[in-house]
Amino acid sequence: MEYQDEDHLCFTMEEFALATENVSSRQRMSRKRNYDDDTRVYKSKNLEIERRRREKLSTRLLMLRSINPIITNMNRGTIIVDAITYIEKLQHEVQRLSQELHQLEATSEKTAEAKVDEIDAVEDMKHWGIQAEVRVAQIDENKLWVKIIIEKKRGRFSKLMEALNNFGIELIDTNFTTTKG
Incomplete structure (x- = not known):
């Protein structure tokens, strides 16, 4: 509680301790910004860093969304889920194509037999003139x-x-x- 003497303004010890706690914690948590019109604005030290982090995350999510052809919703969670499902789809496509490649390699052995038939076709051309x-x-x-x-x-x-x-x-x-x- 505050009471006023003739020349001095007085505070109780509790009010003084509370006031100094608020000032010191405010100084730790924020920076003072002085502008030309003598107004003070307190800004968090981590506010700019957090804004940059969020902006970077947002741009990367938008890049991920632009790559992904399957788009269900615009929020962060669905962009990531859609990207995961698209990657899984691509992995299945890779597996399918690799199996197809193995099958083609197996049929290449059969084409070796077909080359023998080509030699026979050349002989047939000679036979027919x-x-x-x-x-x-x-x-x-x-x-x-x-x-x-x-x-x-x-x-x-x-x-x-x-x-x-x-x-x-x-x-x-x-x-x-x-x-x-």
């Missing part, structure tokens, strides 16, 4: 006429067209004719 042939004739300065006779195999013509495109050859007109099946 069909010979592999490539003819090239120049039509204009930059134009060529190409005639290719090869045995019929699955995917051979498309591979030939891809190879010509890879060499940078522009194909204007193509004809494809098969005989005997």
